Amino acid sequence: MSGYEVEHNISTKQEPERHARRPDLSTFFSTLDLVDTSDPESHHNAHAVPQPENMTAAFRLLANAFEMMRGRGADDEGHDHEGQPDLLASMIEVLRQNADDPPSELKGVPNSFLDELERVPNKSLKKTDTCPICVNPFLEDEYPLVVQLPCHKEHRFDLDCIRPWLKLNSTCPLDRKDLLKKKEPILPPVDDDEEEFDDMYA
Numbered sequence: 130m131s132g133y134e135v136e137h138n139i140s141t142k143q144e145p146e147r148h149a150r151r152p153d154l155s156t157f158f159s160t161l162d163l164v165d166t167s168d169p170e171s172h173h174n175a176h177a178v179p180q181p182e183n184m185t186a187a188f189r190l191l192a193n194a195f196e197m198m199r200g201r202g203a204d205d206e207g208h209d210h211e212g213q214p215d216l217l218a219s220m221i222e223v224l225r226q227n228a229d230d231p232p233s234e235l236k237g238v239p240n241s242f243l244d245e246l247e248r249v250p251n252k253s254l255k256k257t258d259t260c261p262i263c264v265n266p267f268l269e270d271e272y273p274l275v276v277q278l279p280c281h282k283e284h285r286f287d288l289d290c291i292r293p294w295l296k297l298n299s300t301c302p303l304d305r306k307d308l309l310k311k312k313e314p315i316l317p318p319v320d321d322d323e324e325e326f327d328d329m330y331a
Contacts, residue, residue, distance in 0.1 A: 184231035192224035262290035
């Protein structure tokens with residue numbers, strides 16, 4: 130190091146190049162704004178229907194982004210390094226099917242659902258816990274934001290990974306349960322004697 134570099138606190142060491150955990154999804158979210166007619170702030174027409182070409186573009190953009198993420202490690206038969214079925218491959222297949230035959234309306238979750246997802250505290254995460262989508266350890270992220278889906282306490286994802294999927298599909302990618310489906314209320318059993326009594330005074 131020369132005297133100038135020392136005097137001005139300039140380091141000649143190159144910082145190790147940091148790879149992005151996931152691809153840039155700004156184009157996807159811009160396209161999503163065109164097809165998400167559920168937000169009254171951005172869509173004033175209550176009867177607005179998304180254009181099929183925009184729906185196709187949204188599904189295709191997310192499929193391509195997931196394909197880039199998947200490029201790190203699965204084989205051609207759709208299995209990861211441990212031989213487990215490749216989650217991203219099945220998600221990409223669903224996205225591509227929807228791109229080829231776009232639905233007439235978006236079947237994703239509203240932003241309010243994402244805001245209310247249970248956050249997993251960092252102290253409860255182990256170093257080996259990974260996101261099922263990007264397969265990176267949660268704690269490798271400088272500021273991890275991990276959410277748990279309501280279908281199962283072990284279904285935990287980086288919010289940045291699961292959010293785009295849930296904006297297009299309201300199902301958990303792991304068990305395909307519909308996350309917006311309301312649970313049926315459990316009705317108390319009807320006592321036969323009471324029913325007969327009510328009939329007499331009807």
